[in-house]
Amino acid sequence: MSSSLKRLAAHELQGEEEEDEYLFHESKKRRSSFMNAVREVMKAQSMQCLFRELEPFLRRVVREEVQKGLSHYVYSASRPLFTQIQASVAPRWRLSFKSKLPDTLFTGSRIESEDNKPVKIFIEDSNSGMPVTSGLLSSLRIEIVVLDGDFCGEEQEDWTEKEFGDSVVREREGKRPLLTGDLIVTLKAGVGIFGSVTFTDNSSWIRSRKFRLGARTLPGNYTEERIQEAISGTFFVKDHRGELYKKHHPPALHDDVWRLEKIGKDGAFHKRLSENGIMTVQEFLKSLVMDQNWLRSILG
Missing domain, CATH: 1.20.5 (Single alpha-helices involved in coiled-coils or other helix-helix interfaces)
Incomplete structure (x- = not known):
């Protein structure tokens, strides 16, 4: 090929x-x-x-x-x-303070009413205001608590159980319980009387600078219906040392003259009065009646 x-x-x-x-x-x-x-x-x-x-x-x-x-x-x-x-x-029944508290209380001092008597609390019918003096409700056990002074303004008459609980004031960190003593009160014939109850701290550290007292029924009482809590008026709490300079309302005749309003302890008026032999309220009133012009000259 x-x-x-x-x-x-x-x-x-x-x-x-x-x-x-x-x-x-x-x-x-x-x-x-x-x-x-x-x-x-x-x-x-x-x-x-x-x-x-x-x-x-x-x-x-x-x-x-x-x-x-x-x-x-x-x-x-x-x-x-x-x-x-x-x-x-509104609940059918309510607790109510029947004692007016002073405008100022002091730490370590027993809480008393404005007229220096034990504080009383009642249970009453919410509609009629009639006290409940018999039956199971008349012997309820009541807890005393501290409330913020801002809770419940003057015009507010109703609040919820949660609102009340949220306004309870506890002690400051590292401090003793804010309120001590007989904090559980048992009603007798519908009336509860405070025992020895005292504050351990002043009220200057909260925004309102004031407290209220509150009272509420303890769990396990005889009724499932809510009983409206009681709240007091507002008041200041000052340290006990301030009580040494507290004015008396009304002052007693044997009180030191500086217990009167406008006369400060160891102040100028107090010193002038003492230098002129006016040591007590009684002596001040006597001078006011007997020789008002002389007293005016002392006070300037």
């Missing part, structure tokens, strides 16, 4: 091989595309199956979350209304 024929045969053979290789690659590409398409279909079917499986679960989760959100919203929105309703429905 001539060399030209050999070259022609070789060229044809190479062409056939290239064509076979091209067909092989095309076939492989088609198979790959087909497999990819199959996988995509399988994946889509799997996702659809998965979604069908998850759909009830997802619906339940969404429903529960929506219900939770709505419940929280309804509770939050209705809570102020509930508090208003609770406050507007």
Whole structure:
């Protein structure tokens, strides 16, 4: 065979091989595309199956979350209304202080009324104001607490149990209990009388600088109905050392003359009066009656 024929045969053979290789690659590409398409279909079917499986679960989760959100919203929105309703429905019975407290009390001194008598508390009918003197309510056990002076303004007559509890004042950190002594009072015939109750700290450290006393029934009493708590008027509490300089209202005749208003202990008026033999309230009044001009000259 001539060399030209050999070259022609070789060229044809190479062409056939290239064509076979091209067909092989095309076939492989088609198979790959087909497999990819199959996988995509399988994946889509799997996702659809998965979604069908998850759909009830997802619906339940969404429903529960929506219900939770709505419940929280309804509770939050209705809570102020509930508090208003609770406050507007006055309890059938209430505790009440029948003793007026002084404008100023002192630490370490027994708490007494303005007229230096034991503090009394009553239980009474909220509507009629009639005292409850018999029955189970007339022998309730009462707890005495300290309240912030800002609690319950002069015009507010009703409050909720929570509002009362939130206004209870506790002792300062590192201090003794703010109120000590006989803090549990048992009513007898509807009347409770304070025993020895004293403050251990002054009232200068709270914003209002004043306290109130409060009284509430102890848990476990004979009725499930709420009995409205009692609150006293406001007062200052000062350290005991201030009592040494306290004025007396009214002053006794034998009191030192500086117990009178406008005459300070060891002040200028006190010294002038002492130098002229006026040591007591009685001597001051005697001079005022006998020789008012002389007394005026002493006081300047």
